Amino acid sequence: MSLMAERMILVAVxxxxxxxxxxxxxxxxxxxQVAFLFQQFLTWILGLIVVQNGWLSYPLRELKHNFTSLTFEIMAYPTIAVYLNIFYPAGKRLGxxxxxxxxYPAGITLLEIVIETYTELIDYHSWSWYWTFLSTWVTLHLSLIFNRWFFRENDAVGRFE
Incomplete structure (x- = not known):
């Protein structure tokens, strides 16, 4: 894929x-707002850890000296967390x-697999799709738990009953 097309993907995101x-x-x-800021905090730190350990890299990125993906960690992923938090069916059936x-993490993982396969926006080194799924599942779940705690909502987010 061309550099221009990849930049257009970033702008579109x-x-x-x-x-x-x-x-x-x-x-x-x-x-x-709470979900967005919490997710930014969490993914920024985890993204730095992943990149600094060389598990994956972002060949095309927004900032020269920051080796993580600003688009994903500061904008796209926190926005996804917002929608999970505001539409999560708390109090509904377990299923x-x-x-x-x-x-949510399955959709993110599928998109990342496509992006990793067909673009130069992300390169896996010792990373794999299941790490993406697991890390997004955990961080989104933490976001739900934190948001429910912050707003003192008592529901079944943190437990499967």
Whole structure:
């Protein structure tokens, strides 16, 4: 894929993420802000660890001296966490809650596999798709738990009953 096409993908991800944030319903904005900032904090640190250990790399990135993906860790992934947090079916059937907490990381993983295969935006070294799935599952689940705790919501996020 050409450099121009890859840059267009990054711009498109920023655009879609910004539009997604603008479209958050007004009644959910406080919850969205907490989820967004928590996810940025978590993924920024974990992204630095992964890149510094050489498990994966981002050949095309936004900042010269920061070797992580600003687009993914600061914008796209936190935006995804926002939508998981505001639409998570707390108090609903166990099957539906499990579907939500598995579908989000599965979708992210599938997109990353396509991006890693067909572009130069990400290169796996000792990383694999299952690490992406596991890390996104854990961090999204932590985001749900933190958001429920922060807003003092008592539901079945942290336990499967």
């Amino acid at each position: 920023w655009g879609v993420s910004l539009i997604g944030l603008v479209l958050v319903p007004k009644r959910h904005r406080r919850k969205a 539906l809650r499990i579907l939500y907490i598995v579908a």
